[in-house]
Amino acid sequence: MNIFKKGCMTLLGVTLISTQLVACGSTTDTPKASESGKAKPVEITWWNFPSFQALDGEVGKYEKQLIAAFNKKNPDIKVNLEMLTYEAGPEKLNVAIASNTAPDVIYDAPGRILDWGKKDLLAPLNDMITDEVKKDVSPALMKQSMVGDQVYMYPINTAPFMMGINKTIFEKIGALDLLPLNKPDRTWTFDEYKKALEAVKEKAPDVIPSGFFAKSQGGDQGTRAYIANLSNSSFFNDDYSKVAINTDKAGAALDWIAQGVKDKLVVSGAESLTGADVNDLFLQGKLAVTLNYSPVLKAQNATLKKAKFDDVLVPFPTIDGAAPKLEPYLGGMAVFNNGDQDKIAASKKLVDFIANDPEWGKKNLIQTGGLSARNSITGLYNDPEYTYAELARKFYGNPPTVADGYAEIRTYWFPELQRVLIGQATGKQALDSFAEKADAAITKAKAALKK
Template sequence: MIAVKKRITGFISVLLMVSMIAACSPNQEGGTSTPNSGEKGNTAEKPADTNKPVEITWWNFPTYQALDGEVGKYEKQLIEAFNQKHPEIKVNLEMITYDGGPEKLNVAIATNSAPDVIYDAPGRIIDWAKKDLLAPLDDMVTDEIKNDIAPAFWKQSVVDETIYMYPINTAPFMMAVNKTVFEKIGALDLLPLDKPDRTWTFDEYKKALEAVKEKAPDVIPSGFYAKSQAGDQGTRGYLANLGISRFLNEEGSAVAINTKEAGAALDWLVQAEKDGLVISGSASLAAADVNDLFLQGKLAFSINYSAVLRAQNAPLKQAEFEDVLLPYPTLDGSEPKLEPYLGGMAIFNNDDEAKITASKTFIDFVANDPEWGKKSLIQTGGLSVRNSITGLYDDSEYEYSELARKFVTDPPTIADGYAEVRTFWFPELQRALLGAASGEEALNTFATKANEAITKAKAATAK
């Protein structure tokens, strides 16, 4: 790791010398650069020009809902507001997509051209932190802030008790149901909407699926998918709760989902597909395929949803219906265990203290500005990670999402080797769905491979 760091530092030094000689002029378009420009701030090489702003580059997935149909428009407004208070810092915005963004980040890291700031989730951020690619953020977090955020969120934001992600927005991952379908078939009483916590049993869920199959034959009762890693949190939460188990143990040190109950739940899923209760061909479907069917009104239940996704999906609906949030059913009706979506910001350590300091100032504005902090939270469609910030929306589903936070459990992203662990999940689901293995066999094979990856990663981290 130290050797890698030295190579990175040396390469950046070369780049700085080249840029000094080239004396390229910076972008003058008011704080944003075009997505393919590849420009980064180069203020450090001209110490004589002390009035020149420090330039930082912010790469952002479509974290915020588009304004007027324009992706990135809100981000530009946010930067303009930031510059009214901090004209000494120039923020170059580059929007990236969920499809190509992860690979683009990998390439940028490999070529020592990572952005300064990123808004992302723990799955990638903590992996970068473990590879010594990020700047610590401990000096940004006061005791007041630390005590206002639940330990479960901090656990996803630190490595060896050092903070590398500044947590901002959250929402529990759960299911959604097309409530309008159940109203039309006169079966609304089959949904647990009259219970404040909306918990329900596996048998109650199956009765709801059977009602859709019988009374709404043009609607697919429920969805599933196993083509790629995207949306894997939905499949994890669904099977773990149907089998009253956890994906990983509480320490994140080993797989826990390979139980007889979870294996039986996976076997039921395979049979349910044959019985027409679950979409056919799920082994070859991606999360986006199933989500599109739900937005078209052709699917009664979506297994991968949250308040954030509900907000993002609202303008994408191709049919008029009311989507309502539900927790995953459990075998015995016990409280579900829901993985939390968590969004936050991190800083790549590009060996420039001025840029790191400027990046911290920008993150503090995004998260804590009295006006734009709240405005930005609402624009994500998520809830605040702060216990003291509630009631952002006048909406019953957001009220339920706030309540459902009590079901949040530790996510697998905290595990060493998580990036490799998740690569074994869908192949084993596919084996079961295609009849090549029983549910229990598939989960045991997954556990063996995943536990080896966790052990290997833990050993590598300890060196």
């Protein structure tokens, strides 16, 4: 169907993971053979965001090496690589889809992939996902890979979104004991968190205690989870039929953030800052706590720090120290249904190689800086922060990205946060306004999908 019809590592660990990758690998349709008996040459296009860390500082260099390795096993499949940026990539994809020039395969995240799946733009990958694989991937991650009973994204790497803390700052002011690092699960209460911020304000006046941002959509998962956990709330109800974040407690949490700006516990001018702006303050050593962090970002930031410091991961605080609800980052691959079965089959072979090749499957995971989407594949890194991140996966909650109308819903989020930050609305008023608009978007999206 045309897509526009609807418009770890010890030696033993390495061996074990390689075995698991082979065992969990899938069989995919192969391109048809030519009259000579050889596989028919196929040319496919792979568009890729910077899903893998740049090799030697060169964006795309790692991907080119990966393709060369793939071609040794699949010489009749030519892969044309095009790297996308996070800034211009989304619009380029929209234009390509609208003009019938979508790529054949892409490495991306659920937010866009599920939206494409709901519009019948993608080829299902059910033939690649065995029962063994499904059992080895958490329900929260499989939910982000599927629309109904159709798998549209092959899950590869994951990481829990958490908070990042400049550990060095707390060591310098003698307040390391205020962080929950001595607890195996690192959970903490709002009062404990607030006390830590106040210590930074008092003892390191040149450092901003915590970050917040509300200028653009990027990093919205950080602000969502922050407010939800500070209020022990959920963003959506269990069946994603309506927004659930507009509680009195969540409104109070948002009011506290706005007051925190005035009290110098939260970065000033948050209404005009992006997630990238706040991340840059963290990399400069000017910010003690950042909201939108993960093992992937920690790895990517290792060479981008403008000040020398150790960064650690902690979950969002909750009112009473109850288990937090963390949103899972998930990266994976999707295949566009461009109406050419040979290209679809070849694209699936590339996906299978990237995810499951005995040698490159492990390399690729490490190059993403993330954890494996498979529960059984662990110990990829000799790093206590990654060890903790693997433990923190138990806090995965329902991912908001699977909601119908999510792409529209997220556009209403930051404008409401801005209204609170500039004093035009209380937290509850803003969240009620957001819920009204978001619920309408859900209703509209569900109606459109039924047509």
